[in-house]
Amino acid sequence: MKQCQLPKDFLWGGAVAAHQVEGGWDQGGKGVSIADVLTGGAHGVPRVVTDGVRDDAFYPNHDAVAFYSHYKQDIALFAEMGFRCFRTSIAWSRIFPLGDEQEPNEAGLQFYDDLFDELLKYGIEPVVTLSHFEMPWHLVKEYGGWKNRKVLDFFVHYSDVVMRRYRNKVKYWMTFNEINNQRNYKTPLFGYCCSGVVFPDEPNPEECMYQVLHHQFVASAQAVKRGHEINPDFQIGCMLACVPLYPYSCNPDDVMYAEEAMRERFLFGDVHMRGYYPSYILREWERKGFNIVMEPQDAQILREGCADYMGLSYYMSNAVQAGQKGSGDALAGFEGSVPNPYVKASEWGWQIDPVGLRYSLCVLYERYQKPLFIVENGFGAIDKPDAEGVVQDDYRIEYLKAHIEQMKKAVTYDGVELMGYTPWGCIDCVSFTTGQYSKRYGFIYVDKHDDGTGTMARSRKKSFNWFKKVIESNGAVL
Ligand code: BG6
Numbered sequence: 246m247k248q249c250q251l252p253k254d255f256l257w258g259g260a261v262a263a264h265q266v267e268g269g270w271d272q273g274g275k276g277v278s279i280a281d282v283l284t285g286g287a288h289g290v291p292r293v294v295t296d297g298v299r300d301d302a303f304y305p306n307h308d309a310v311a312f313y314s315h316y317k318q319d320i321a322l323f324a325e326m327g328f329r330c331f332r333t334s335i336a337w338s339r340i341f342p343l344g345d346e347q348e349p350n351e352a353g354l355q356f357y358d359d360l361f362d363e364l365l366k367y368g369i370e371p372v373v374t375l376s377h378f379e380m381p382w383h384l385v386k387e388y389g390g391w392k393n394r395k396v397l398d399f400f401v402h403y404s405d406v407v408m409r410r411y412r413n414k415v416k417y418w419m420t421f422n423e424i425n426n427q428r429n430y431k432t433p434l435f436g437y438c439c440s441g442v443v444f445p446d447e448p449n450p451e452e453c454m455y456q457v458l459h460h461q462f463v464a465s466a467q468a469v470k471r472g473h474e475i476n477p478d479f480q481i482g483c484m485l486a487c488v489p490l491y492p493y494s495c496n497p498d499d500v501m502y503a504e505e506a507m508r509e510r511f512l513f514g515d516v517h518m519r520g521y522y523p524s525y526i527l528r529e530w531e532r533k534g535f536n537i538v539m540e541p542q543d544a545q546i547l548r549e550g551c552a553d554y555m556g557l558s559y560y561m562s563n564a565v566q567a568g569q570k571g572s573g574d575a576l577a578g579f580e581g582s583v584p585n586p587y588v589k590a591s592e593w594g595w596q597i598d599p600v601g602l603r604y605s606l607c608v609l610y611e612r613y614q615k616p617l618f619i620v621e622n623g624f625g626a627i628d629k630p631d632a633e634g635v636v637q638d639d640y641r642i643e644y645l646k647a648h649i650e651q652m653k654k655a656v657t658y659d660g661v662e663l664m665g666y667t668p669w670g671c672i673d674c675v676s677f678t679t680g681q682y683s684k685r686y687g688f689i690y691v692d693k694h695d696d697g698t699g700t701m702a703r704s705r706k707k708s709f710n711w712f713k714k715v716i717e718s719n720g721a722v723l
Contacts (some may be wrong), residue, residue: 247575248628249657250719254663256370257432257716258330259323259671259688260621262377262422266674267336269313273352276342277382279441280306282550285680285695288593292680294437303697305675305682310691311701312672316360318703319672322689325365326709331369332620332667333360334377334422339401344381344399345388349406357407371415371621372667373397374484375404375468377422378438378677390441391457397464404468405475407526412476419556419620420465423486425513429579430454434678442563452535462516462542480664482618483517484556485510487605493566493583502567502581511612514555518613554664555609558621559648562588562601592624593684599647604656606663616662622648623669625676625684628706636690636706644710646723653720668712672703688712 247422264280271277277298285305286292295302303544312319323331337344339353349589355653361371384396391397408418426435430451432445444450469481492503508525515523521544530537565581584590588598602622609617624644628636645668670686673693682693688709693699714722 250256250712250721251653251656251663253327253719255719256330256372256417256458256618256667257720258328258332258369258372258665258667260332260372260667260669261312261674262374262379263334263336263678264309264377264379264675265670265677266309266312266333267674268307268309268311270304270307272313273339273356273417274342274350275353276335276338276344278336278338279382279385279437279670280379282382283437283680287679287681287695290679292434292678294433294443301308305680305695305697308693308697309675310673310693313356314397315701315703317363319689320360320363320708322365322703322705323369323671326688326713328367328369328671329716330372330665330667331364331418331671332372332374334374334379336379337376337403338379338381341381341399341403342383344384344396344403347402350621354407354410357411358414361411365414365461367443369419370617371411372417372419372665373411374409374419374422375407376400376420380441382441385441391460392440392442392453393476394460396441397460397467401467401471402463404464405471408468408472409477410477412479416476416478416480417618418468418472418479418481419484420468420481420552421461422484423558424458424461424465424483425485425510427454427458428509428512438677449535451533452537455530455535455537459537459539459543463540463546464667465517465552466520466546469550469552470546481552482554482556483513483552484558484620485513486558487559487609489562489601489608490579490580490582491562491564491585491601492570493564493585496567498567499565503565505582506565506579514609516547517552518555518615520551522547538667552615554616554618555613556618556620557605557609558669559602559605559619560622560669561590561595562598563596563603590671591625592627593679595625597624597644599644602648603651603655603659606652607659607663610655610659610661616664618664619666621669623686625686627683628673628685628690630690632703634704636704638706638708641706641708642711645712649715649720649723
């Protein structure tokens with residue numbers, strides 16, 4: 246039988262976000278972002294949002310892993326691995342320190358010019374997220390974050406400025422990272438990072454969440470539409486956290502529960518990819534008496550600004566059971582979720598399920614019939630360098646290998662159109678959910694630790710050479 250392969254131009258690479266790697270939080274005219282007032286935490290110890298930067302608190306994102314000053318060295322290592330693309334985000338507050346200015350900060354723009362030039366020098370395509378948990382803090386303090394429709398205009402202005410500036414350097418864009426995290430509105434961190442709103446503090450958290458989302462859907466559509474005017478070759482995607490929710494059993498109640506729970510994922514794809522609100526959400530708003538304020542032109546904007554592709558992160562699946570009441574804190578488990586007896590979990594409780602990746606790719610492709618891009622996947626673990634100073638991360642290789650196998654099957658057997666694969670945290674960085682350095686994902690180890698110590702020295706882990714061979718063979722050698 247003929248063996249199908251991944252496409253020759255498949256985008257192998259790695260992914261990070263500005264606030265989790267850059268550091269240099271107050272350099273080059275950068276303003277304070279929401280990540281700069283977020284303390285470090287741990288598994289089970291929540292990160293805290295402080296009112297401004299305090300001298301007595303530890304903010305891991307201030308230094309992160311000093312990519313701001315080390316990016317040339319890091320990109321040389323990415324090139325050595327053979328990366329064909331590199332996903333990062335633009336820190337909005339480097340371009341607009343407060344967020345509501347008319348004129349951008351030239352030093353911030355120049356930094357990304359230099360960064361993209363350095364990537365292109367090695368033939369590495371930049372893949373850029375416009376908003377990855379790092380909006381300017383001023384927009385939260387003064388405007389209440391994305392509750393306020395004015396923030397939509399500030400975002401569109403920002404996206405206009407960067408898309409024009411980098412129109413000949415960046416082809417692949419994404420609007421909002423893991424926008425659907427906000428559906429877990431009972432977990433303060435998610436709303437705060439996505440939109441600067443702590444939903445549990447609002448009089449009606451759920452309604453507020455949908456209002457925020459409406460503003461972001463419209464902003465995303467406007468960015469897509471204008472992006473295509475700036476450069477018709479742009480590929481502009483949306484980006485979702487894809488955690489498929491399986492029915493715990495074939496009990497019809499569990500199956501229907503999972504069907505409804507999956508709407509928490511599909512809503513986001515449906516609006517971004519199809520350009521209108523699906524009937525199930527309109528009925529839900531009606532039932533709950535929600536009044537989501539929309540402007541008359543919004544429906545048309547949504548229709549005209551459909552995303553070109555769907556970017557997704559995939560780390561785990563969950564099983565859900567009818568009648569289960571979770572704590573509502575998604576960091577401790579999604580609503581209705583129960584342990585799946587068929588899969589193991591990481592030290593952070595994330596359930597490891599490679600087949601779930603193939604399943605997700607099939608479901609999403611069959612639903613939208615547009616290209617998909619796996620822009621995050623990976624294994625967060627505690628790495629310990631051996632006597633020679635090398636991290637022997639066979640566990641990471643095992644995780645990635647199993648997921649790449651399923652990804653290949655989705656492409657070659659199921660016929661899913663997949664643009665690329667960029668494992669998360671290709672260089673160690675600050676964890677989003679816990680703020681730890683010790684939750685590491687990288688092929689490149691960074692000597693930096695939870696107590697703030699470390700030299701920032703970089704070194705290759707065992708997985709570095711493994712991934713290099715995977716790319717060299719276009720995924721044939723795993
Ligand atoms: C995704 C985010 O949720 O998962 C990243 O887009 C994040 O920003 C990644 O870092 C892994 O999560 P964590 O909490 O292990 O860093």
